[in-house]
Amino acid sequence: MAESQLRALAAEITKLADSFATSLQEKGLPEASFSVDSPISHKGITAEMFMTRQTLSDKLTDMWYLVQGPSESIYNYVHNVIPDAACLNVLNHFNFWEAVPLEGSASYSEIAEHVSLPLDVVTRLVQHATTLRLFEEISSSQVKHTSRSAALAQQAGxxxxxxxxxxxxxxxxxxxxxxxxxxxxxxxxxxxxxxxxxxxxxxxxxxxxxxxxxxxxxxxxxxxxxxxxxxxxxxxxxxxxxxxAKFVEFMKYLKDIFHLEGIVLDSYDWQAAGKSTVVDVGGSAGHDAILLARKYPDLKLIVQDMPMVKPVFEAELPDDVRDRVSFVEHDLYQPQPTQADIYIFKLILHDNSESECAKILKALTPGLRPGNRVIVIEYIGKVDEGESESESDAKKEPLPLSIRQMGTATDLRMMAIFNAKERPAEAYRSIFKAADERFDIVSLKADPLTFFAVIEAVWRG
Ligand SMILES: C[S@@+](CC[C@H](N)C(=O)[O-])C[C@H]1O[C@@H](n2cnc3c(N)ncnc32)[C@H](O)[C@@H]1O
Known part of the structure; x- marks a missing residue:
């Protein structure tokens, strides 16, 4: 009898799950569960544990495909994907999360009253949500939170x-x-x-x-x-x-989940920058500028973004940095109005096609002085593509599909919204070159495990 692929896969899953659980225990980190008191995320896992987790996710997905078979796995996916997303979106829009107490439970009628929707609609939405482990029905009329719905109740981001x-x-x-x-x-x-x-x-x-x-x-x-x-x-x-305002919240949340504070702080030798003026172009409501201002008291930071971001910036700017962090409305495709030593572009260029990226960088050039710097901090969705062709790299294990998918999904979103794309870090060399030959790339660092690249360019003039 041919060896069962299902059994072989199940054995791999057991091994990987055991390895992940053991390393959580060794690090004193609690395992996630479906109950409300579960940790909200697996914070504190090492890069190696992250790879184990993603490899395990790949195997679980393969198991899902194989146990259903080729056509049914597609049918079941297509059947669920839009209702799943729509259900999550509706529950989020009407804030069902708040309608159920974290401790205890709520009836369907109580939820309906809280969210101002008909009882029948609420019941049907929540019943679908429970199939996604969002809420749990504890009787025919009463529901409580699971850890997944509770995470949404607890995290505005x-x-x-x-x-x-x-x-x-x-x-x-x-x-x-x-x-x-x-x-x-x-x-x-x-x-x-x-x-x-x-x-x-x-x-x-x-x-x-x-x-x-x-x-x-x-x-x-x-x-x-x-x-x-x-x-x-x-x-x-x-x-x-x-x-x-929601998007600002989203950006702050991304900073937490991708641990971007460290990436921003390490993106340049800010201590050596001394009394420099730094412009954070498209800097949202200033979360990165505030971070830098607090850590480096000599820096003066100017956040540039769109007009409706300004009220959020003004409401959230902490008193201790008020004299060194300011906000200027500026359209980043227009000539740069502020003379600075360093310009940061974090998560800006991947939202733009090559020609738009070149336009954005070119908009800086009329005011640049020799020695001015541009720091690009960018999500690199296509981490293992075209980075290096050395023999040792050719033998490297490919990244788990679940990691590649984070990049490919973002890539398709970029295509749909901006006709932009996820790029390997190296692609930013030609983008700078297309903007102006007088930009010299002096450093380009990309770490597949952080998903981020930092590119530093100096204006030769
Ligand atoms: C993906 S977010 C990145 C925000 C921030 N740099 C960060 O890393 O959290 C892109 C930012 O660019 C801003 N933006 C987009 N188009 C802009 C434009 N034409 N002029 C100025 N800012 C713009 C958005 O408002 C948003 O804050």
Missing amino acids: LQALVSSVLDITGAPMVSTLDSFMAPFDMAMSSALEKYSKGKPELTQDMSETAFALFHSTGPLGKKHTNSWEYLENDGEGDRRGWRQ
């Missing part, structure tokens, strides 16, 4: 992540455009059909994205040309800017 990612990309990536170009119905297919089919490369025009197509021709009937403009302008009256 996680709520902001769900809302920002699903609201911005959900509809443009998967929604149907009303009888537009049938049979290519989904907005992303329609955008590719309309703007890129038959061409050697994806269009780099930000007005030719799935996002722009959805928002200009879709059922919302609005005219948002790109997602930044949507974040700025969605909402009437006092509500305008609410999406920017």
